[in-house]
Amino acid sequence: MSRILLVEEGEGAASVLLDELRRAGHEAEHIEDGAVALHRxxxxxxxxxxxxxxxxxxxxxxxxxxxxxxxxxxxxMLTARAQESDRLRGFDLGADDYVCKPFSPREVVVRIHTVLRRCSQRRHVARPSMPITFGTVRGCAILDGHYLPLTRRESLLLRALSQEPGRVLTRSKLLEAAFPEALDVNERVVDTHIKNLRKKLATVSAAHDWIRSVYGVGFAWESRARQDA
Known part of the structure; x- marks a missing residue:
């Protein structure tokens, strides 16, 4: 059983979700005030x-x-479907996932279990055991013992993604990481570099999708540890 905090305005809508959380075996608490929730x-x-x-x-x-x-x-994050800017901003700030309103309480419970499992794996997998390391030579990375020749942009993207396995990074966040000096680069250029990066990662293991796409948001690094869990 996990202790879940629901921070949302509206007692009526919250009660349905609270019932589902408790039915799933969680201890659930509801707070409507942002300042009170932050303190808790x-x-x-x-x-x-x-x-x-x-x-x-x-x-x-x-x-x-x-x-x-x-x-x-x-x-x-719990967001209205029309608030795309809020969802993107949430991922930029480090949200683990988002659910659009109106949502199914059962779907929320499934998302909770997925995020808790992912975070547990992230905490218990030590950094040195990560399957990827970066050499001192620019553009050099070693994944599961295989040498990967990377461009500077690909190397920067891979570093940003692999530092936080499982966490979704938005295109704007990845753009900052791979093009720190550029001010007028379109976010979609990230997709091109990710496509090339995937081809190189596939030479290590074609069966493992190292980079997961999150439609309309960005990408997440999927370590071998999670795939095999």
Missing amino acids: MLTSPPALTLLGVELPRVSGLQILEKIRARSDHPII
């Missing part, structure tokens, strides 16, 4: 937080930013 997350963090965007006093995105400055506490 900092002083007595739950296993995972379901975080709405529009909240009294402190917004969900502000809470996310403050929490990420201190910890990697699992957070799933």
Whole structure:
């Protein structure tokens, strides 16, 4: 059983989700006020937080930013389907996942289990055991013992992705990592470099999809540890 915090305005909508969480065996608490929720997350963090965007006093995105400055506490954002900018901003700030309203309570429970499992694996897999290392020579990476010749952009992208296995990085975040000096580069250029990077990663293991696409958002690195779990 995990302790889940639901931070969302509206007692009626929250009650249905709370019932489903408890039915799934979780201990669930509901807070509507953003400032109260932030204090609770900092002083007595739950296993995972379901975080709405529009909240009294402190917004969900502000809470996310403050929490990420201190910890990697699992957070799933709850956003309206029309608020694409909020979803992208949430991933940029470090959200682990998002669920669009209106949502199925059962789907939320499944997302919770997925995020908790992913975060548990991320915490228990030590950095040295990661299947990828970067050599001192620019553009050199070694994946599962295989040498990968990379361009500078590919190397920067791969470093950014592999530093946080399982976490989705938006195109804008990856653009910052791979083109730190460029101001007028279109985000879609990231897709081109990811495509080339995937071809090189496939030479190591064609059966393993090292880079997972999240439609309309960005990409996540899938370590061998998670694939084999």
